Amino acid sequence: MNSKIKIAIASGKGGTGKTFISINLFNALQKSGTKVNLVDCDAEEPNDREFIAGEFQQSFDVTQKVPVIDESKCIYCGKCYEYCNYNAIFFLAEPQMIRVLEDHCHGCGACSVACEYGAITEKDDLLGTVAIYKVQQNSNLIEARMKVGVHSPVPVIKEAVKSAADADVILLDSPPGTSCPFIQTVATADYVVLVTEPTPFGLSDLRQSVDTLRSMGKNCGVIVNRAGLGNDEVFDYLKKENISLLMSVPFDKSIAMTYSNGKLISNETPEWEKKFSQLFNIILQENGSSSY
Amino acid sequence: MEVAVISGKGGTGKSSISAAFATMQPNVVLADCDVDAANLYILFNPTHEKEEVFVSVYKAVIDKDSCTNCGLCIDYCRFDAIHDVDGEVLIDETACDGCKLCSRICPSESISMIPEDKSRMYAGTFRNGKMVYGRLSPGEENSGRLVDMVREEAKIIAKENHFETIIIDGPPGIGCPVISTITGVNKVVIVTEPTLSGLHDLKRTVEVVSKFKLSKSVIINKYDLNADMANTIEDYCNSQDVKVIAKIPFDKVVVDAMVNCKSVIEFAPDSEIAGLLREAYQKLSEN
Numbered sequence: 361m362n363s364k365i366k367i368a369i370a371s372g373k374g375g376t377g378k379t380f381i382s383i384n385l386f387n388a389l390q391k392s393g394t395k396v397n398l399v400d401c402d403a404e405e406p407n408d409r410e411f412i413a414g415e416f417q418q419s420f421d422v423t424q425k426v427p428v429i430d431e432s433k434c435i436y437c438g439k440c441y442e443y444c445n446y447n448a449i450f451f452l453a454e455p456q457m458i459r460v461l462e463d464h465c466h467g468c469g470a471c472s473v474a475c476e477y478g479a480i481t482e483k484d485d486l487l488g489t490v491a492i493y494k495v496q497q498n499s500n501l502i503e504a505r506m507k508v509g510v511h512s513p514v515p516v517i518k519e520a521v522k523s524a525a526d527a528d529v530i531l532l533d534s535p536p537g538t539s540c541p542f543i544q545t546v547a548t549a550d551y552v553v554l555v556t557e558p559t560p561f562g563l564s565d566l567r568q569s570v571d572t573l574r575s576m577g578k579n580c581g582v583i584v585n586r587a588g589l590g591n592d593e594v595f596d597y598l599k600k601e602n603i604s605l606l607m608s609v610p611f612d613k614s615i616a617m618t619y620s621n622g623k624l625i626s627n628e629t630p631e632w633e634k635k636f637s638q639l640f641n642i643i644l645q646e647n648g649s650s651s652y
Numbered sequence: 653m654e655v656a657v658i659s660g661k662g663g664t665g666k667s668s669i670s671a672a673f674a675t676m677q678p679n680v681v682l683a684d685c686d687v688d689a690a691n692l693y694i695l696f697n698p699t700h701e702k703e704e705v706f707v708s709v710y711k712a713v714i715d716k717d718s719c720t721n722c723g724l725c726i727d728y729c730r731f732d733a734i735h736d737v738d739g740e741v742l743i744d745e746t747a748c749d750g751c752k753l754c755s756r757i758c759p760s761e762s763i764s765m766i767p768e769d770k771s772r773m774y775a776g777t778f779r780n781g782k783m784v785y786g787r788l789s790p791g792e793e794n795s796g797r798l799v800d801m802v803r804e805e806a807k808i809i810a811k812e813n814h815f816e817t818i819i820i821d822g823p824p825g826i827g828c829p830v831i832s833t834i835t836g837v838n839k840v841v842i843v844t845e846p847t848l849s850g851l852h853d854l855k856r857t858v859e860v861v862s863k864f865k866l867s868k869s870v871i872i873n874k875y876d877l878n879a880d881m882a883n884t885i886e887d888y889c890n891s892q893d894v895k896v897i898a899k900i901p902f903d904k905v906v907v908d909a910m911v912n913c914k915s916v917i918e919f920a921p922d923s924e925i926a927g928l929l930r931e932a933y934q935k936l937s938e939n
Binding site: 372373374375376379404405407410411425437443444445466467468469471473506508509510511512513535537538539541542543544547557558559561564565571572575576589590591613615616617619620621622625 | 660661662663664667668677689691694695710728730731746749750751752754756757788790791793795796808814818823824825826827828846847848849850852853856859862863877878882903907910913
C-alpha cells in the first residue's frame with residue numbers, strides 16, 4: 361500500500377448492509393496490518409461500535425452557537441428576526457415579545473450581526489460527540505454520535521471525518537439517503553461503494569444514488585447484498601450503465617445470524633476474510649482506472 | 653386517525669408494513685414521507701393530479717464581475733463554505749447552509765441567493781385511496797419542511813374526501829425529517845429487526861418519540877432470524893411500557909409482493925404475515 365485512499369460506503373435505501381460491509385472491510389484490513397480508520401458517519405444511528413471492540417482514546421463535543429437575547433437591551437426592532445433565515449427567532453412587535461427557538465437555529469450568527477444594540481450574545485449548544493477508539497496499533501474507529509433531539513447530524517459528521525485524516529485507508533460508513541448528511545460524507549471520498557439489494561425499492565434508490573454521485577463527479581461501484589432474494593433487474597441495470605459489480609453477498613440465514621449477534625463474518629470464516637481483502641483490492645483497481 | 657410508521661434503522665420493513673396498512677381498508681390517504689428515498693409510488697403507481705415545487709434552500713452565488721475578493725464573507729461564514737483559492741473568493745455549494753449572511757454583509761453586493769427548486773411534492777389517486785409523496789432533489793437539505801408539506805397536503809385531501817385514515821411512511825434515523833413525521837400524529841409504529849443494531853437504534857427512536865409524548869408501539873420484523881435477540885427486544889419494550897403489536901417471521905412472500913408491485917395484503921391475503929399485520933392494525937386502532 362503506497363497510496364492513501366478514502367472510501368465511502370453508502371446506499372440510498374436504508375438497511376441494505378452499509379455497516380455490514382464497512383465493519384468487515386475494516387476488520388479484514390486492520391488484521392492484515394493496514395493503517396486504516398473507520399468513521400461511523402451515521403450519526404443519527406451509529407452502530408459500528410456494536411461490532412468492533414476498541415480502547416477508548418478520547419472524545420470531544422461538537423457544538424454550535426445559539427443566540428441569547430438580553431431583553432433589557434432589546435428595543436424590539438425586529439432586525440434579528442428579519443435576518444434569521446431559519447425561523448429560529450419568534451418576534452411580535454405588538455405586544456412586544458421575542459424568543460429564540462433553539463431547535464430551529466443553525467448557528468449562522470446572522471442575528472448577532474443584525475443586532476445594533478448589543479442585546480444578542482451567544483452560548484454553546486451541544487449537537488453531539490465524536491469519540492475515537494483504538495482497535496489496533498495504527499487503526500481507529502471514530503464514531504460520530506448526534507445528540508437525541510438534535511435536527512441535523514451534519515456538523516457532527518463533518519468533525520468526525522476531519523479527525524480521521526491520519527491513516528492510509530479511511531473508510532466512511534455513510535448515513536442512508538441522498539440528502540445533506542450523505543453528501544457531506546461522500547464529498548471528500550475518492551471512491552464510493554454503493555450497497556444495494558435486488559428489490560424494486562433497492563434499485564430505485566440505487567439509481568438515485570448513482571445519479572447524485574455522477575453529478576458530483578464521484579467514481580463508484582456497487583455491492584449487491586442478499587442476492588437471491590427479489591429479482592435480477594439490478595444486475596441488468598449495472599450492465600446497462602456500465603457500473604462495476606464489486607461483490608455479491610448471497611442471502612444466507614447464517615450471515616444474517618452472525619450479524620444480528622454483533623459478530624463479524626470476516627472473523628468467523630477465513631473465506632469471508634479473504635473476500636473482504638479481495639474487495640479492497642478490487643476497489644483500488646477500480647479507483648485507479650476511474651472511468652468517468 | 654393518523655398513523656406514522658418509522659424505524660431508527662433503515663431497511664427494517666417500514667415501507668412494506670405501511671403499504672400493508674394502506675391496503676386493509678378502502679379510502680385511505682397514504683403519505684410517503686421518506687422524501688429522501690420515496691418508494692411507495694413504485695407499488696401503487698398513483699396518478700399525478702398535483703405537483704408542487706418545494707424550495708429546500710437558497711444557495712449563495714458570487715457575481716465574479718463585481719466581487720473585489722475582499723474576503724469579508726469568508727470571515728463571517730460559519731459553515732466553512734467560502735474559501736480564498738489563489739486570491740479568488742469561491743463558495744463551496746455543498747457546504748453552504750443558505751443562511752444569507754454573506755449576501756447581507758458583502759460591501760460590493762456581489763452575493764445573491766439562488767433558490768434550489770428541483771424538489772417536488774406530488775399528490776394523486778391510487779387503487780385504495782389518495783396518495784401524497786415528496787421527492788427531495790439529491791443533496792438537498794431541509795427535508796423536514798418537505799415532510800411538513802406532504803403531511804399538510806395529506807390532511808387537506810383527507811378532509812376534502814372525508815377519509816378518516818392517514819398512513820404515513822416515515823424516513824429512517826431520528827433527525828429533522830423524523831421529528832416532522834411524528835409531530836402531532838395519533839399513533840407511532842416503530843418497526844425494528846432482531847439485530848444488535850436494530851435494538852440500539854430502537855432505543856434511540858423510543859427516546860425521540862417519548863420526547864413528544866406520543867402513543868407508540870413496536871413491530872419486530874423478521875423476528876425468527878434471531879429469536880433470542882427478538883426476545884431481548886421484547887424485554888426492552890416491556891421495560892419501557894411499549895407494546896409489541898406484532899412479531900413477524902421472515903418470509904420471502906414480502907419481497908415477492910414488492911417485486912409484483914403489490915402490498916403483502918394484496919399479494920398474499922391468506923398468508924400468515926397478512927393475518928399478523930391485520931391483527932397488529934386492529935390492536936393499534938384499539939389502543
